[in-house]
Amino acid sequence: MATTMDELERRVELIEIRLSADQLLLHRAVRALQDDTRVIKSDVVDIKSDVVGIKAVQAEHSAKLDHLNTAVGQLNTAVGAIMRHLGIDGAEPQQ
Numbered sequence: 237m238a239t240t241m242d243e244l245e246r247r248v249e250l251i252e253i254r255l256s257a258d259q260l261l262l263h264r265a266v267r268a269l270q271d272d273t274r275v276i277k278s279d280v281v282d283i284k285s286d287v288v289g290i291k292a293v294q295a296e297h298s299a300k301l302d303h304l305n306t307a308v309g310q311l312n313t314a315v316g317a318i319m320r321h322l323g324i325d326g327a328e329p330q331q
Contacts, residue, residue, distance in 0.1 A: 319325055
């Protein structure tokens with residue numbers, strides 16, 4: 237079965253059309269990936285900013301907690317002194 241030149245040319249044209257379609261699909265896929273990458277990079281920047289804010293709030297809360305723990309310790313010391321002064325819990329009253 238001999239293939240004519242016209243048939244070969246038509247096959248080449250069909251292959252070229254398929255390649256063009258594949259290239260277009262590939263180009264669209266690459267563009268979509270680039271768009272997704274930009275969105276992800278933007279999200280990463282937002283997340284990093286959120287982390288900085290969270291760390292600042294965490295530091296503030298840690299400082300407040302330290303302050304409250306110190307105040308509780310001072311209060312416990314004062315209550316202990318009052319209890320000793322009143323002779324509560326077997327402690328001798330202080331004059």
